[in-house]
Amino acid sequence: MIEFFNTLTGKKEVFKPIKENNVSIYVCGMTVQNRPHLGHMRAYVMADLIRRVFEYNGYTVKMIQNFTDIDDKIIERSREFDMDYRVFGERYIKEYIESSLKMNILEPYYYPRATQHIDEIINLVETLIEKGYAYVIDGDVYYKTAKFKDYGKLSGKKIEDLISGARIEINPKKHDPLDFALWKKAKEGEPYWYSPWGKGRPGWHIECSAMSMKYLGETFDIHAGGTDLIFPHHENEIAQSEAATGKPFANYWIHNEMLRIKGEKMSKSLSNFLAVSDILKKVSPNALRLYYYRTHFRSPLEYDDGSLKEASSSFERMKRFVMENQSGADIDGDLFDELIKNLNNNFNSPKTLGIMFSAIKDANNGIRDKQITANTLRKALEILGFVLEGEKKEEISDKVIDTVVGIRDKMRAEKLFEYADFVRDELKKLNIEILDSKDGTKWRIK
């Protein structure tokens, strides 16, 4: 049994799939107008965790994650860089996929792009016009928000409150300030596609409706993304999709809270972001994954440099325990079940980690068997998406280091500590650490 918080109902619910043992998930991917940052990665690591938990529970997961590769800002920024908008977006798509692979995020079934689904988008807009949910004005097409009775059901907003809000921009073409563009007429020099309404491009929200329904069906199980998308993006997706099909869109909505930096949301527009690929030069993908897992995805996460180092130390300790003690295949079923139980309960990664560390302490204290505990934790770490293979050491270089260490042992035996310390210091410069103990000398690459 898997249960989690559903934004649509505002409650934690037991998951019931549309098709037994299958789960369809649409993850709102990036709008590729800038580099993927730590905040984006939080959302995608969350989605990866969710997927892994479903798969462990025996579900066949069909996950779709889009790239929105056409929008106003992409056009604007690509011009600043004097680049074709396609080339411009491609850089960020590539950067995202590279970081995602490094993070050991399982690849989605497909990464659809908005610009490759223009036909589907046009068909959807036509349906909305036919059904009276959209209107054409001077080459633009707008969605008639007031006609959709359930408008606001995801975000908990009321149409009256939205109208009284002072921040809605006035566009004289719209019948109603809450109406939003499904299709935008191209201005001079902008990219365009031919449509029944003239040359233009899709509005922001329609691509996700078109792509999710194409690959997952008119009704699918889970739609995921950041809380900043709840309104208007996801609200509008529901309005468009349900008006067009007359069926429920996604049954469950999962939203992750924001990553903050200095008390503010990390975001492209605030230009206070840290690019994932830069961070991955400083900390390991495992450490970054653990950093995200330490906080429940429904809580805000405040970034500071120290917390990544903390996560790094923490992961190293876990890994060392597992690598040094694992042996055979026996696992502690009760401990393992406890870990899975907490993952199945709203994907509670912080609590799961807490139990894992407690188990390490118990094993060190002799309350639990070290080997079996290590084997159990290893299995859990794999489900959680961590990669445990040690550093890639070449066999020969290992032997060389062993030899140098052996020589130093000789020096120590001869009480030539000055020389022994010199060897230790020199090795340290190569990031090779010497660990003396009564069982002999060990070393490791830092």
Add this chain to the structure above:
RNA sequence: GGCGGCAUAGCCAAACGGUAAGGCGGCGGUCUGCAAAACCGCUAUUUAUCGGUUCGACUCCGGUUGCCGCCUCCA
């Protein structure tokens, strides 16, 4: 202004009505020629604050204070 969320030790953080997990850091110890690492022990009589419900509240209800998100492009 409207809607929603959050407040737990030095820092991060769990807890879903049954009496405060865990991590990092710090301190003390074991080990070591010294050191590092590892390991052990200690580090919240109390959950922003004031009331209420209950045999019992971090958990539920109301007020106050502070912070954040959305209402405009956003994961």
